[in-house]
Amino acid sequence: MFNRVQRLWKLLTREQRKKLLSLQVLVVLMAFAEVAGVAAIGPFMAVVGDIGRLEGDGTLAQLYQASGMETPRQFIFWLGVAVIIALAGAAAVSIYVTWRLSLYAQQVGAELSVRLFQHYMQQPWLFHASGSSSQLINKVSQEASRVTGSVIQPLMKMNAKGTLALVMTTAIFIFNPVVAIAGVILFGIAYWGLFHTARKRLASNGKTISSTSRVRFKLMNEGFGGIKDTLLLGRQADFNQRFEVTSRKFARAKGVTIALSQVPRYGMELLAFGAVIFLVLYLLAAYEGNLGDILPILSIYALAGFKLLPAFQQIYASLATIKGNIASFDILEEDLTASKHNIQIQHAYKAGKLAPKQNITLDNIHFCYPGTEKKALSGLTLEIPVNHVIGLVGSSGSGKSTTIDILLGLITPQSGALKVDGEPLSGQALRAWQNNVGFVSQSIFLSDASIRENIAFGLPLEEIDNERVEKAAKMALLDEFLERLPDGLDTGVGERGIQLSGGQRQRIGIARALYDDADVLVLDEATSSLDGITEKLVMDAIHNFAGKKTIIMIAHRLATVKQCDSIYLLADGKVIDQGSHDELAARNDMFRRMAEHA
Numbered sequence: 001m002f003n004r005v006q007r008l009w010k011l012l013t014r015e016q017r018k019k020l021l022s023l024q025v026l027v028v029l030m031a032f033a034e035v036a037g038v039a040a041i042g043p044f045m046a047v048v049g050d051i052g053r054l055e056g057d058g059t060l061a062q063l064y065q066a067s068g069m070e071t072p073r074q075f076i077f078w079l080g081v082a083v084i085i086a087l088a089g090a091a092a093v094s095i096y097v098t099w100r101l102s103l104y105a106q107q108v109g110a111e112l113s114v115r116l117f118q119h120y121m122q123q124p125w126l127f128h129a130s131g132s133s134s135q136l137i138n139k140v141s142q143e144a145s146r147v148t149g150s151v152i153q154p155l156m157k158m159n160a161k162g163t164l165a166l167v168m169t170t171a172i173f174i175f176n177p178v179v180a181i182a183g184v185i186l187f188g189i190a191y192w193g194l195f196h197t198a199r200k201r202l203a204s205n206g207k208t209i210s211s212t213s214r215v216r217f218k219l220m221n222e223g224f225g226g227i228k229d230t231l232l233l234g235r236q237a238d239f240n241q242r243f244e245v246t247s248r249k250f251a252r253a254k255g256v257t258i259a260l261s262q263v264p265r266y267g268m269e270l271l272a273f274g275a276v277i278f279l280v281l282y283l284l285a286a287y288e289g290n291l292g293d294i295l296p297i298l299s300i301y302a303l304a305g306f307k308l309l310p311a312f313q314q315i316y317a318s319l320a321t322i323k324g325n326i327a328s329f330d331i332l333e334e335d336l337t338a339s340k341h342n343i344q345i346q347h348a349y350k351a352g353k354l355a356p357k358q359n360i361t362l363d364n365i366h367f368c369y370p371g372t373e374k375k376a377l378s379g380l381t382l383e384i385p386v387n388h389v390i391g392l393v394g395s396s397g398s399g400k401s402t403t404i405d406i407l408l409g410l411i412t413p414q415s416g417a418l419k420v421d422g423e424p425l426s427g428q429a430l431r432a433w434q435n436n437v438g439f440v441s442q443s444i445f446l447s448d449a450s451i452r453e454n455i456a457f458g459l460p461l462e463e464i465d466n467e468r469v470e471k472a473a474k475m476a477l478l479d480e481f482l483e484r485l486p487d488g489l490d491t492g493v494g495e496r497g498i499q500l501s502g503g504q505r506q507r508i509g510i511a512r513a514l515y516d517d518a519d520v521l522v523l524d525e526a527t528s529s530l531d532g533i534t535e536k537l538v539m540d541a542i543h544n545f546a547g548k549k550t551i552i553m554i555a556h557r558l559a560t561v562k563q564c565d566s567i568y569l570l571a572d573g574k575v576i577d578q579g580s581h582d583e584l585a586a587r588n589d590m591f592r593r594m595a596e597h598a
């Protein structure tokens with residue numbers, strides 16, 4: 001466990017480590033303040049137990065004489081006030097330090113989750129295409145907050161209370177080594193024994209919490225995400241049951257971990273009371289029943305015990321919590337380590353726009369998806385003249401979507417290049433190219449926001465250029481639909497946009513692609529889910545740009561690509577023919593078969 005804590009320490013940034021070290025100074029200060037507060041009770045009790053001390057020549061008697069007070073009672077009163085002030089001072093220091101430590105732990109936790117979020121956000125398309133978004137959400141929210149609340153925060157507490165226990169025990173040791181050693185052995189062994197017994201259970205609970213949390217997120221994602229299928233197939237009961245069983249396991253593991261960290265307190269309190277009674281008996285015997293001698297010593301021990309016992313309990317509870325949750329760190333460690341090298345992503349607009357003047361080419365592209373042997377693209381070459389409308393057709397699995405992803409710069413081929421006007425694209429030029437491409441996919445992701453925000457996707461409301469939104473909506477033939485809505489562009493589309501028809505969603509997608517006034521439009525089966533009339537409407541909107549924009553579209557229905565200037569026919573990851581619709585229909589059997597079965 002400590003090995004992993006060490007690795008967590010290494011994951012912190014330099015600033016975070018520096019801040020923690022400066023907080024450590026405060027922690028030590030807090031421990032000394034607490035000890036001073038406890039020590040202050042001794043002299044007070046000494047005088048209360050034996051007022052005659054003020055008549056002798058001890059320090060207290062000298063202090064009494066120097067104070068110029070008239071009666072010993074008056075002196076005791078002001079001594080009591082001084083003790084309270086000392087205790088209040090110690091409490092104030094503790095409040096301040098605990099406050100700072102809590103804030104620090106949460107701040108580090110938040111920074112770690114921000115780092116993770118940024119790390120995932122800068123991963124390439126293939127990372128997201130082959131992973132699960134619900135697991136990323138689980139990691140950034142659930143697991144990262146577990147690391148914060150159940151590893152970092154307890155570490156802070158353990159550190160503070162450990163320092164306090166060390167300083168306090170050392171002070172008692174100087175005062176009375178036997179009592180200090182006996183106390184440490186008694187409570188140290190009791191707590192350590194407990195921790196040793198519980199640690200296996202805590203570790204397995206930690207893993208159960210992680211695995212059940214993962215399953216819960218997956219079930220929520222599948223259940224809510226695929227609600228239509230769930231309702232239709234009548235799978236609610238299955239989802240409900242699986243969620244219930246997993247939640248029970250999750251709750252039990254969490255509950256037992258919390259109980260294991262809290263419950264021993266009561267046993268320890270019993271042990272402490274027993275120890276106090278034993279101490280009283282011992283002191284009575286040692287000082288032959290002289291209360292004046294016993295009272296100050298007993299008060300110091302009682303107050304020290306009052307501070308030490310919760311400190312021991314806190315150390316134990318923190319250890320138990322960390323042990324029960326360190327599994328969350330295991331899950332995040334690799335990603336957190338990688339996120340240390342996050343690059344600062346610039347705003348996309350800073351790269352400007354790369355406008356093709358003559359053509360866009362894919363030159364002898366070879367691409368194989370990670371973990372697969374078969375090439376998705378093998379020697380694919382195609383040229384797209386500027387301001388032409390190009391269609392990509394081919395049977396399922398022939399490589400159309402992969403070609404589009406390479407054209408969009410979302411995946412990098414193993415060999416071959418994406419070129420604009422003969423120049424291969426990479427780095428800033430690739431970003432500038434992407435800034436000039438609008439993409440419409442088959443299923444448009446709509447966020448739970450207004451149509452306006454969906455058109456200017458991902459931008460905060462105050463940065464949206466309303467003129468551009470309106471222009472894009474008009475070009476995507478959305479105005480008639482918008483006119484019918486009382487709030488127009490400000491109408492909310494609801495999560496996943498379930499109030500919208502397929503055609504309306506697609507047109508919002510097209511408007512989104514047009515918002516940035518891109519010169520190149522790429523459509524991947526953008527109209528395949530629409531009925532003939534709506535598809536015609538949407539295609540009319542697209543063909544409005546013919547001659548003004550470069551348009552590349554994938555379509556299953558050959559009627560959709562009929563008007564294209566040129567059509568590329570793909571098979572087995574390469575282009576096997578190219579020509580206009582009529583040319584291909586006249587000479588290519590495969591194309592004809594596709595046309596017949598469309």
Ligand SMILES: Nc1ncnc2c1ncn2[C@@H]1O[C@H](COP(=O)(O)OP(=O)(O)OP(=O)(O)O)[C@@H](O)[C@H]1O
Nearest residue numbers: 129369372376394395396397398399400401402403
């Ligand atoms: N993420 C992926 N991981 C592994 N293999 C993939 C992945 N995506 C696609 N493939 C494979 O790459 C090949 C080309 O797929 P692609 O999606 O480009 O074809 P497509 O012509 O667009 O098919 P469809 O018309 O069915 O969408 C197929 O054999 C497919 O199984």
